[in-house]
Amino acid sequence: MNRPVKRQLWLLNTLLRYKKLSFKELQSKWKDSYLNDDDSELSLRTFHGHKDAIEELFPVKIECDVADGYRYYVVKTSPKEQDSMLELMLNSFNIADIVGDAKNMHDRILLEEIPGGTEYLEDIISALKDNNELHLIYQSYKHPEPYDCHFQPYAMKVVRQRWYILGYLIESKGVRTIALDRIQSLETTKKKFTVPKDFSAKDYFMNSVGIWVNEEDKPQKVVIRSSPVMADYMRSLPLHWSQKEIETTDKYVDFEYHVCINHELVLSMLRMGKSVVIKEPTILKKMILSETKSIINNYNYDKRA
Numbered sequence: 001m002n003r004p005v006k007r008q009l010w011l012l013n014t015l016l017r018y019k020k021l022s023f024k025e026l027q028s029k030w031k032d033s034y035l036n037d038d039d040s041e042l043s044l045r046t047f048h049g050h051k052d053a054i055e056e057l058f059p060v061k062i063e064c065d066v067a068d069g070y071r072y073y074v075v076k077t078s079p080k081e082q083d084s085m086l087e088l089m090l091n092s093f094n095i096a097d098i099v100g101d102a103k104n105m106h107d108r109i110l111l112e113e114i115p116g117g118t119e120y121l122e123d124i125i126s127a128l129k130d131n132n133e134l135h136l137i138y139q140s141y142k143h144p145e146p147y148d149c150h151f152q153p154y155a156m157k158v159v160r161q162r163w164y165i166l167g168y169l170i171e172s173k174g175v176r177t178i179a180l181d182r183i184q185s186l187e188t189t190k191k192k193f194t195v196p197k198d199f200s201a202k203d204y205f206m207n208s209v210g211i212w213v214n215e216e217d218k219p220q221k222v223v224i225r226s227s228p229v230m231a232d233y234m235r236s237l238p239l240h241w242s243q244k245e246i247e248t249t250d251k252y253v254d255f256e257y258h259v260c261i262n263h264e265l266v267l268s269m270l271r272m273g274k275s276v277v278i279k280e281p282t283i284l285k286k287m288i289l290s291e292t293k294s295i296i297n298n299y300n301y302d303k304r305a
Contacts, residue, residue: 020071117180133191152193155201210264217260223279230275
């Protein structure tokens with residue numbers, strides 16, 4: 001993330017954190033910020049430049065309350081369900097902000113590494129906003145060699161520390177999801193595109209766990225029985241938005257979902273190990289058993305060898 005964007009995020013985050021601040025209060029906050037590595041003063045011209053950039057990039061406006069001593073505050077201009085990108089970037093910035101302030105704590109605050117591709121975020125967000133087609137050199141795990149492709153970005157999503165773009169892949173003539181860490185080069189073209197009026201990224205991913213979607217799959221009722229301890233984790237971080245607690249006892253908790261059955265769901269179940277059991281449907285039980293048998297066979301093969 002380049003320097004101007006970091007400073008713009010600092011301004012937006014500071015106003016959201018403190019609700020309302022005068023320009024003098026913002027100057028004081030900036031003076032003490034770890035981002036102010038050149039000990040610069042926040043000028044009124046710089047402030048308005050950051051303000052204009054923020055309003056162009058995010059669904060917000062920075063207003064001034066004249067009656068309250070010319071204090072600035074943030075007004076969101078989009079429905080709550082469209083704020084995910086803003087919240088994600090601010091959450092990431094908050095972590096960096098906290099760690100940046102703790103300059104002498106690098107050996108005591110350990111963060112999980114994020115795969116590559118984040119250097120393209122600014123260009124991709126601009127292409128999303130302006131509806132510009134992207135020219136990529138992409139290395140898919142399914143192809144031995146990198147290849148050229150042209151991509152029309154519709155939306156972005158983060159799953160387990162990886163950034164993905166959802167959009168229309170010209171060469172495949174269909175909607176696809178690609179990972180930022182597999183992009184080898186990216187160029188924003190001048191070619192414009194139009195996102196289909198009936199397309200919704202939220203609806204596209206609605207019935208799936210993870211990132212991969214088969215549009216032919218239909219969601220099914222899934223019931224999972226978990227241990228009481230695992231249930232606490234599942235309550236705090238639901239597996240899927242449709243999660244519903246249907247039975248609770250001292251020995252187990254049953255959760256119900258309405259979700260498509262896919263390999264990512266299977267892997268999610270396996271990550272929880274013996275703490276969960278699939279009650280229904282049968283097809284998911286069989287997929288779990290098949291995957292477990294393959295794992296066991298791998299270990300048995302090692303013993304034979």
